[in-house]
Amino acid sequence: MTGDLWAGIPGQAAAVATLRAAAPHPLHAYLLLGPAGSGSRAASRSFAAALLCPDGGCGTCSHCTRALALHHPDLVMAGHEGPTWRVEEIREVVAQAQRRPLEAGRTVIVLPDGHLLGGAAPALLKTLEEPPTTTVFVLLADDLPRSLETIRSRCAEVRFETLTTSAITAMLVDDGIDPARAEDIAEGAAGDAIRARLLAADPGFVARLARWRAVPGELDGTGRTATRLVAEILESLDEAAAPLVARHEAELASFDAEAKELGLRASGRKELVDHHKREVRAYRDGEIRAGLGVLARSYRDAMATSLSTGDDAAAESAMGHLDAIGRHVAVMRRNPRLGLSMERLLLSLG
Ligand SMILES: [Zn+2]
Numbered sequence: 001m002t003g004d005l006w007a008g009i010p011g012q013a014a015a016v017a018t019l020r021a022a023a024p025h026p027l028h029a030y031l032l033l034g035p036a037g038s039g040s041r042a043a044s045r046s047f048a049a050a051l052l053c054p055d056g057g058c059g060t061c062s063h064c065t066r067a068l069a070l071h072h073p074d075l076v077m078a079g080h081e082g083p084t085w086r087v088e089e090i091r092e093v094v095a096q097a098q099r100r101p102l103e104a105g106r107t108v109i110v111l112p113d114g115h116l117l118g119g120a121a122p123a124l125l126k127t128l129e130e131p132p133t134t135t136v137f138v139l140l141a142d143d144l145p146r147s148l149e150t151i152r153s154r155c156a157e158v159r160f161e162t163l164t165t166s167a168i169t170a171m172l173v174d175d176g177i178d179p180a181r182a183e184d185i186a187e188g189a190a191g192d193a194i195r196a197r198l199l200a201a202d203p204g205f206v207a208r209l210a211r212w213r214a215v216p217g218e219l220d221g222t223g224r225t226a227t228r229l230v231a232e233i234l235e236s237l238d239e240a241a242a243p244l245v246a247r248h249e250a251e252l253a254s255f256d257a258e259a260k261e262l263g264l265r266a267s268g269r270k271e272l273v274d275h276h277k278r279e280v281r282a283y284r285d286g287e288i289r290a291g292l293g294v295l296a297r298s299y300r301d302a303m304a305t306s307l308s309t310g311d312d313a314a315a316e317s318a319m320g321h322l323d324a325i326g327r328h329v330a331v332m333r334r335n336p337r338l339g340l341s342m343e344r345l346l347l348s349l350g
Helices: 003-006 013-022 040-051 061-067 087-097 118-129 146-152 164-173 179-189 195-198 205-218 224-264 268-306 312-332 336-350
Strands: 029-033 076-077 109-112 135-141 156-159
Touching: 003 040, 013 029, 013 040, 013 156, 029 076, 029 268, 029 336, 040 164, 040 195, 061 118, 061 156, 061 179, 076 087, 076 195, 076 268, 087 109, 087 118, 087 268, 118 146, 164 179, 164 205, 179 195, 179 205, 179 268, 195 224, 205 224, 224 268, 224 336
Parallel strands: 029 135, 029 156, 076 109, 109 135
Antiparallel strands: none
16 A cells, blocks of 8 residues: 555656655655655655654555644644744754654654755754754755755755656546646646646636636736736635635644544644645745746747747747746745736736
């Protein structure tokens, strides 16, 4: 039954094989490197379960199932509140790393967003280098800024490649989804397998995709139109996140039911809720990225058409629009005032 634990991570055979083999006798720290939705996040859950399971990841025992549901007492899901990690948050992680395991043979610390450690990284180094023998760190990072070199050198690195649209299409077709619809979903998933599966369960997805496709035709260069379109887009984000929110509610209900059954104080509940909040934030981010991807594709198509008909001016204009979208995506993550910058972008495209 070991297959079950790793089944949700398509297109990453090499990384999965490495983690699966490492679980029975792990090193003290792993760095899972890969862009959002490449499967590194899902793999960190599976790996944590395998590290806590007495059989190295059977997929069915209580250690495995509780770890996958993120409420195993020896699994610490670390997280940061603000846009980057703060030193106090890392000190809390370091304190957690010192504790003895309660039920499993190990304490597993999953630390996401390693690329956002920044100035807090030095606070982690010593513990990361020499944690207690029963503690295993599983770090996640999208990419490797220079500031992460010292972190990287203390971990075993496992790389996750960006999933191609065709890999995601194949995964969805395997799931039993009609190939034409699978292709549409894969396009909207922007290399993100988790998102693809949520979209597949989301009846509003096709309508949202159509809304993004219609944007270039609706833009008329006026601020009023840009404002209206952005309002529609922001509203659709809530609608888009609804299936994820429903899944979170189910997870929380199962957490509460178990805590009640065991008569325990619900320790770890706040961490679970915080984790959910971060997931929703990341999902909304992904939705916008995917929408901008659809938008970029229509300008890319327009550019190709203009080039083939020799309309250089139109091709140049489309290229300018592509550049503007690219610049917007590059700074999006650091921009807290999303609506305003989207409006500016749409205005420049009109
Ligand atoms: Zn197990």
